């Protein structure tokens with residue numbers, strides 16, 4: 206299985222502020238009533254974007270900037286700390302990815318969200334607290350400037366600005382080598398898998 | 412060298428090192444449900460792959476099952492489609508399905524232990540973040556995404572990096588009216604909702620030694636609310652006794668060897684932990700959340716925090732929380748009017764929870780202003796409860812007695828909050844919109860505190876309502 210090498214992602218950026226944004230907020234549970242991920246993009250952040258009265262609420266995802274990212278199917282979401290906490294639903298990164306986001310930059314990411322995104326080939330890069338604040342402010346002030354998320358060199362740049370970024374080494378390795386979906390590697394290990402299985406009493410039925 | 416349970420289980424299940432430095436880890440037990448598995452089966456078919464060890468995956472249906480509707484087709488056609496997809500997928504691939512007509516269906520984290528599938532020293536994965544529940548048995552159990560569900564189906568392995576281990580020791584006796592739920596809410600309050608990122612939590616100490624397996628499950632269940640992907644308690648005699656005789660428990664001839672093996676997985680004395688945190692059980696009081704993250708919690712007799720006392724980052728979340736909850740900083744939470752009471756979920760929907768509350772509920776009545784529902788987490792729990800006559804006590808008190816499922820823990824079935832209703836809930840998440848209404852409000856607490864709220868119609872201290 207050959208996958209694209211994700212060495213860098215370039216695109217317009219949207220700041221979605223707040224810490225501890227959970228996956229129930231990213232994709233409300235009622236949209237999990239489905240047997241495919243198709244069509245999830247339009248429901249990303251649905252209950253933050255639309256009030257109980259059905260009217261649009263002020264939210265970054267309702268902005269013209271978000272619409273541009275959706276049209277380009279390419280863009281960077283700049284988030285806070287512990288983004289994607291809560292439920293393990295892959296529907297969350299799936300919905301944002303299908304909306305058009307192809308990278309995340311934030312203070313920290315919940316582990317399952319991070320893993321789910323990486324497996325989609327969507328990098329989640331972490332900035333220091335101060336750098337994140339600066340990046341966030343820059344993105345808001347300069348919506349027309351593209352952000353470059355450089356996974357290879359671990360840096361986020363926008364215009365003349367740049368911030369040092371980090372990501373788990375294994376995720377970086379997978380992304381830049383086009384091995385972000387581990388299935389090929391895992392399948393390759395099949396003989397060793399059978400060997401391990403044979404050593405586990407509960408697996409062999411004892 | 413002295414090792415933690417985590418290290419021992421990890422080593423026993425390591426298949427090999429992957430090129431990216433991660434470990435290919437064998438997943439001995441895979442649990443699936445209707446929400447996060449259909450896309451995984453779809454990917455499997457797209458890739459032309461088979462299920463590698465069909466006998467090591469077990470399925471049930473829980474999230475979308477209506478708890479007041481037994482007959483199919485369900486009134487929600489999407490729910491019907493999802494249950495049928497799971498029936499087809501499990502049939503096509505030869506996977507055991509604990510379906511609704513078997514008397515064994517239930518919340519996935521209850522079915523595993525009830526069947527004796529959940530065992531010490533094993534690895535367990537499920538496309539559900541509360542999989543750490545199974546850690547109560549000394550298993551390394553964690554939630555995974557849908558693509559990883561595909562990985563386990565196709566290869567019985569996952570690509571993972573090892574976690575650090577934080578030992579959380581709780582010592583001493585809990586006061587009357589204080590429960591395992593209060594212990595975990597307190598731990599999350601102190602260590603924070605992201606304090607566990609990168610860690611497996613090892614829960615230990617005399618309080619845990621004294622806990623039943625069901626109490627241990629309540630704590631392990633909410634590890635993820637503290638940011639820890641996995642949490643466990645070292646296996647002991649109580650663990651072995653709980654498993655004995657369950658359908659998937661080792662048979663008599665294999666039993667002694669199994670127990671010896673299980674016991675050998677417990678963390679060694681003198682092993683090194685990446686972090687150790689200690690709590691005194693006597694200091695923990697009944698705990699309730701006041702905000703929109705499980706870490707925004709206080710003891711029932713405390714005031715909610717004044718904004719000035721919080722650091723800048725916490726303050727922003729708190730302001731958002733107060734606005735959503737329609738509560739005021741620096742005031743008491745006691746006395747807050749409650750509209751709905753929900754007793755159930757994989758945190759607190761077990762037989763011991765139902766028994767404990769029933770003990771105090773006899774002769775009491777739910778407030779006329781409250782809708783109270785009790786939802787056994789599994790069919791086996793429901794059958795046992797009815798056998799003991801617990802259902803009558805609840806119905807007599809004014810609770811609605813429901814069928815097994817996730818129910819009002821999340822908004823995927825007909826049990827939902829309406830408008831800005833406030834729910835006293837024994838579940839695990841108080842996120843905005845979690846219980847089905849965008850403006851709905853959730854206060855997490857122990858089952859007995861839920862019962863006290865049901866009777867008085869307000870958030871209250873169960874120790875003042877009942878003689879504990």
Ligand code: SF4
Pocket residue numbers: 473474518519520539541756757758816817820821838839
């Ligand atoms: S009861 Fe709640 S937390 Fe548990 S599996 Fe169901 S929805 Fe998830």
